[in-house]
Each structure stands twice: as structure tokens, then as C-alpha cells.
Amino acid sequence: MKKWIPTILTAVMAVWFFSSLYQPAESGFHTREFGRLPVLMDGRFQPFDSVARDSLLQIRAKQTLSIAESNQTVSATEWLLGVMMKPEQAEAQRIFRIDNGEVLAMLKLPEAQKYYSLNELRPSLDEIQKQAERIDGIDGPKRSVFENQLMKLYAALSLYQRLELSVKPPDTDDLAADLAEYQQSMTAGIAAVSARAAGQKYDQVAFVKFMGFLSGFQTVAEYALPNIIPPADPPGGQDAWENMGTNLMQAAPTGQISIPALDYAAMVSAWRAGRPADFNQAVAHYRIWLADHFPSQARKAAQEFLFSTMEPFYKAMVIYVLALVLALCSWVNLSEWLRRSAFYLIALAWVIHTFGLVFRMYLEGRPPVTNLYSSAIFIGWGAVILGMILEKIYRDGIGCVVAGFAGFVTLIIAHNLALSGDTMEMMRAVLDTNFWLATHVVTVTLGYASTFVAGFLAIIYILRGLLTTSLDEQTGKSLSRMVYGIVCFATLFSFTGTVLGGIWADQSWGRFWGWDPKENGALLIVLWNAAILHARWGGLVRERGLMIMAVMGNIVTSWSWFGVNMLGIGLHSYGFTEAAFRWLLIFVASQITIILLALAPRELWRSFRKKPAAG
């Protein structure tokens, strides 16, 4: 029986992963169908679903909305539909996450609540605006915690208000009926406008009515966030999508409202009146039109929607944790089936991880690492490979623990990094080169991954040696060989990656090396790894010294991965997050503690205290 457990466990988890592909048919409003519709935002085509998820992440730090009163969970798309189409109702939803006590005190809001609605914030909007205008003049790194948090809230509010105005003008109820009237008023309206401009007599009623429509659309044109309406003549420019307001304003001279605008208007009216059948029909009608006119954008949006629904990174993370637990258990009772289960699960999680990575690359049309978020995913991916190789060679569970831990932690980090918004954002012009992204960035990132793996192996050595009696001479030797080998690997990758980075810099702005913080961070890893290797070759350190230096490598790598971004200077900086800074400090402190522990005299190491039994 035990023989089959690993296989069965893996099969169960695989089924769990694929289960997300099966979605029961929607009753009521087909919000998932709506979520698949393509829009142009932040310079790329994406489904409404992604707009909704990213916005909700920025506002609420979650991808879904749970409503306490009805104990219901609402999907991001459903939330967005409410915001765009029935804002007066959505404004009562408690979605703005505010953690900072000082901000709450300024807004005179109770601390216990965590989430606040726009209605609750409304009395303070002027004050927030005033503060934000003041803080805007302060350089990023010089802002206080309060100021940063306030700016975050301000950004969330602006985002929310722009989303509210993305489809319908304020105070419009039945948009479909309004558009029909607008269509009828066009001829008379335009005649009145031109007569008035020429100083002739004009039809005042027609003029006021027409201008009334236009001023509503003007508001939408100014504030709408996603460009949801495709251009009228596709060969002219597939990319020239417009927002709803602009499109409606431009309909007047042609006398014809575009089909997409009419469909969206029908959706608004149906959503507001609570008529699912009409809503679904409008969505379906628009989807058919899209399939004819903009098949590639529709396909891309649908693929991204599928990617988001499958959540490969989240699922891989769960499986990594499970594998980590099993592998740790296998150390305790040395049972082979536990170790094998862990290994199988890691292999499965890695396959899902790879699937996610490749899918993302396909969606973006880019090499795997384009920003901090994807670097976390890739570091994890590389570290898991190294862990699996170690496990294959040594078969002692250590590789599994390394792989499980690395996969789990890096995906957690990635998840938290994703809170800052769209993870597939466009790249700045200087970075827009797949060749260097594929070579320099990938090798440097693999260098990070392997340095972390060496450091983690060293932690295993130190903790097992100090706290347990399980670190026998054999295990010690193989751990030491593993660390040495991986440090060699890390040196190879980080050196090559750093020099390639210099060559890229030489190609794009004329200098090989500029002592930019990110460059220095990479150099630091190279120097440190070289120091470890030379210290070992020179006999300056033995097993324990090697381990201590490798743990130090964790600090160096975390500094160069995250720390340098927090300096807020230089060409490479991605932006500062306080939470990340706190975590970095915690991590560094933990590593220093481990180093100090490792410096404890040999008599205090439980594994070294008793002489190994003869034979």
C-alpha cells in the first residue's frame, strides 16, 4: 500500500489543479463572460477580469470581495461591474483598506474596521486631496510612513473614481435609452451648434439637449480608465482603442453610434434594471462582433482570463508547502515513502510552476523575468530545480526540503509583490529588448537563486547540527559538498550575469560599469561567492566556516535583490515598499541570528557532543 501513496497523492493534487478548468455554467448575470472581454489599459490588451483583479488588489489588497452581511464572496469582475454600472450602490461597499493609525486619525475613522467605504471617506475627500497635493512635492524617499500611506489611499481613491466613470456618465440611469435619444438628437443638435456659432437663430431646445449629452460623455472621456471601444476601421489601427466617452462624443459628426458602445450601453441598462437575460444577450452579441472584427485581441484577453482562473502559482505554492511538510517528516522517521511523496509532489508543483511561467511568457511575449514580481517566480523556479537535482543525487530528503521551501517562500513573495498592481506592465524603452532580458536578467536571477539555495543548505546544516543529533559525519560531508558545488554554480551565474549586464549597459547607454546600486548589488554577490570559494581553497574555513559564509550569502543576495531597490536612486530602481523593507530587516536579523548560533562552541552542538559511534 505504502508503495502507492506517493503516486496517489500526486494524482489527487494534479486533479485539484485541473479542476479549475471546469467551471459550472453561470446562472443570472454572466459576469465571467463579461470578464473575458478585451480592453486596452496600461499599454496592453487585457481582459476586464485583469483590470478588476489588479484594481481590487490596489484598493483592497485582495483579489475578491467578501461581503460580511450576506457572508458572500464576490468576484473581482462582479465588483467592477457594480462600480462601473451602479456606482451609487457600490459606494457603500467597504473596500478601501487603511491600516495606518495616523491616516485613520486624520480621517476620524474607527481603527477596528480595516476596510472603509467611499461613503465613509466622502466627508474627508477634500482633506485627502489637500494633503496629497502637499505630499506630491516631496521626493519619494523623503516621505514619512504617514505620507506614503496617505498617497496610497489617494491613489486608490483616484483609481476608484476613474473606474466609476469608465462606462457611464454620472447620473445616467438607462444608458441604452439615453443613447437612442442622443442618436435622434444629433442632426438637430449639430445644426443648432453650428447656427449658434455662426451667430444665427438656433433651436434652443435641441441645443441644450444635445450639449447635455455631450457634457456627460465629456466627463467619461476625461476620466475613464480602460479604453473599451475598438476603433471603427480596424486596418487603420488595431491599437487605436478609445474610451467610452471619447467614442460617444465622436459619434456625433458621423451620426452613427458604434456597435460596441451600444452593446456596453445595453449591458449598463440591463445591469441597473436587474435583467440578467438582456445583459447576457448584450455580452454575447458583443463577443460575436469581436470575434469577427478583433479576433486576436479577444483571444489574448480570453487566454489571460484562463491564466488568472487557473492560478498556477497559487496552486504550485500549496503543493510546495505540502511537499515541504512531508519532506520534513521524512527526516524525523526516515521513511522512504514520505520522501518519495515529497519528491513527486515537488515535481508536480514544479511542472505547474513551469506551466505558469511559460504561459506568462507567452502572454507577455517576453523572457521570464521582466520585473521584481517575475524575478521572485523565476528565482523560485531555479531554486526548485537545484533542489530536485540535489535530491536525485543524494536521496536524503534535503533537496526536497530545499525545493519545497524555496518554491513556497518565493511564490509567497511574488504574491505580495503582485499587490502593487498589474504584473505584466509595459517595459521602459531602455529595457525593451528581449535579447538582454533573456540573457543578462535570466543569468543574474539564476545566480540569486543558487546563492539562496547554498545559504539555505547551510541553515539546514547549522540547525540540524546545533539542535538535533541527526547531523552525522556523512550528512555533514554531503551538505558541505552540496554547498560548495552550489556556490561554484552561483559564482558562474552571477559573474556571467553581471558582466552581461555591463555589456548591455555599454550597448544602451555607453558605459560598461557605472556603480549604479543594482550593479553594485550584483557585484557584491560575485565578490562574496568568490570570497567563499577562495577561503575554502586556501583552507581558511572548514565545514562550519563554509556554512557561516553561505548564510551570509543570503544577506548579500537579499540586499541586492530587494535592498538596493529601496535606496530610491539609480536607473534600476523599481520603487519602494515599506512592508518589503520591514520584511527585509526581519530576514537579515534572522540570518544574523543563525550566524551567531553557528558560532557557538562545538560542545553546544548536539550532533557533535557525542562521539560518533564506532563503525
Place this chain on the structure above:
Amino acid sequence: MLKALFNLFSSLKLTVACLVLGCVLVFWGTLAQVHLGLYKAQNEFFRSFLIFWQPAGGGLEIPVFPGGYLLGTVLLINLLAAHLRFYQPGKRKIGIMLIHLGIVLLLVGQMLTDALSQESALHLRIGQTKNFSEAQRDYELAITDTTDRNAEKVVAIPAGLLVRDGQAPDGMLPFGVRVKAFYANSDLAGKPESGLQPVPQTAGLGNNFYWRELPRETAMDRVDMPSAIIEITTPRDAPSDYLVSAFLSQPQEFSINGRSYEMALRPARYYMPFSLKLLEFHHDNYPGTDIPRNFSSRVRVQNPQTQEDREVLIYMNNPLRYSGLTFYQASYDPDDGGSVLQVVRNPGWLTPYFSCLLVGAGLIVQFLQHLIPFLKRRLAQ
């Protein structure tokens, strides 16, 4: 004694010490950039032999840490000495040899680059032709004899020499040039603002100006704006003063002995034996955003010496390399009517490429030599 010294310089202990000190230096130098700015921190920490610490209030400078040049040099000596000492013929060490050869090349190349390379900027409006580029941080006091517009003669004095009361060397100009006041970084305005002092009365442009001295700029994206008062003396006439400043776009004009001159404090110029003309500039954004996707400049290279006359396209990650100079697309004017090219002269630019190849090959050889026997042993078990 010599033997002991050789042993010290060829020891692995020294290598490790240098590498660890290097780590500390890089870390410290990076942190220092927050306060000093990238440019100054780079000069103090990396392009120096020693890092000095100045106790508050004291004029004393105490060396506290080795700088980048010192560590680099010691590491280089150490590397060469160690290879002399431990050299073994045969295949086993070939990987190590290659790696270290590459590192030597990299270190030497970078030191050469530091000493020989020169960066400047070339700002061209569409349709404009220039045969010089301008320094981004260094200024010069340029005095031009404009009597014959077709054969202008320029004497340029680097701003670094313009210390107060400094005199231009004799013989270069038919009159004396003396610096009465020089602010390496300054603020200059046409109306009294808080903190500004009136500029002393001068001849030419420059009356009713207000100025003050500012501390030297440390931020990456801002540069010093120097200003000075220059006294022109001739044996015959009374001396006259002129205000020159990076803020003044027009030169000061004056005439002496029937010859007319122009004087300006301007970014130092580097002349090229050929000229570049900006024909077109393009700049695209990602659809529906203001994020630039790419920018490119179409320029015409005209070289009277070689009769060369051709068009080239310079864009991101695709520079023009021509007669020892490299032109990179760096920036552009907000109205899209002009382009800024970064101009770099770096005779050592190829060294990192070779060094990367050498080290990469060496590392691969070295690791394969260890990995293959190890895997064979493992598989045999």
C-alpha cells in the same frame, strides 16, 4: 624579507581579505550614494586609493579604508603573484588560468576606461548640424575672436582653473583675464529673490542680476550651474568686468584694439573631425499611455576627410560607433523637435566582451572537470 613579501602578496589569505574588503567597500559606497549622489560617491569610494574620514569641524582628513583603485591594484598583484607561485603546467589548471586571465583583463580594462574614457552629450534640433559635443558637467570659459566671422579663433579655459583671482596664462590672448569671483554652482535671477545678492556692477550684459553661491550638486539628474565675474585688462585701458554664467545663453561681447571678442561660460566642447545632422526624430508610446516605447534619431554623418556622407539610424540599444566614438540615443526634447545623443570615447570598450568570454569558458571548463567525475562516481555507487 623579499620572500616573505612575495609570500604575502601571493597568498590566498590576501585574496579573501581583498574580496571581503571589496564587499564592504561596495556596500558602503552604495549606501553613501543616498547622501552624496552617485557621481560623488563613485569618486570618493571607487575611483580613489583611500577613503578619508573628516571629523566634524576639523580640517584633518584621516584615511580609514582602502578605496576601489587600491583594492583593485592589490587584487591584481595578488592574482599575478599567486599564478607565479602556484603555476603548474598541464590541463588541470587550464580553467582557473582562463578565469583569472579574464579577470585581469577586466580589471585592467576598467582602469583604462576610467583613465581614458570621455562622456559628453550632443544635443541636436531637427535640421541642425554640429561638429562638437558638450560635456555634461564640466564648463569652460570660451573667448572667441569674432573679428573675422569666417575664421573665428577660440581660446577655452577649463572652469576648473577659474579659481578666484586666477589669471589666464600669458601669451594666449592679447589681453589679461583675471577671475574676480567664481561660484562653481550658483543661482542667478533677473529680479531680487529671497537669499540672492545683487551682482556687482559690470560692463556688458549682467547688470541688475542677482545671484548666490550654491553647494556643488550631488544628484544624478541635476548639474552645477557656475557663474563668474571676469576682469579683462589691457595695458592701455582701465580694466572692465563681465558677468559670465551657465544661465546666460548669450555671450558677452567686447572689443579691444579694434578686434571684437565674445566671452561665455559654457559646457566644455569636444570637437570631432566630422559632423552630424539630425534629419528626423521619432518617439512612440505604448498605445493609450504616455510610457515611451522607443525613440530613434535619423542622422547624417558627414566627414570631409574621408568624403563620407551617409545616413544612419540611432535608437535604443543600437548605437552608432564611428571613428572611435559611440553615439547613443539618450534623451529627447519635450516637443519631439530635437534629440540628445550620449557621446562616449572609450578605447577599452571591447575588454569586457573578451573578458566575459574568457571567464565564462574558464568557469565551464573548471566545473565540468569537477562535475563529470563526481557524477560518474555517484552513478557508479
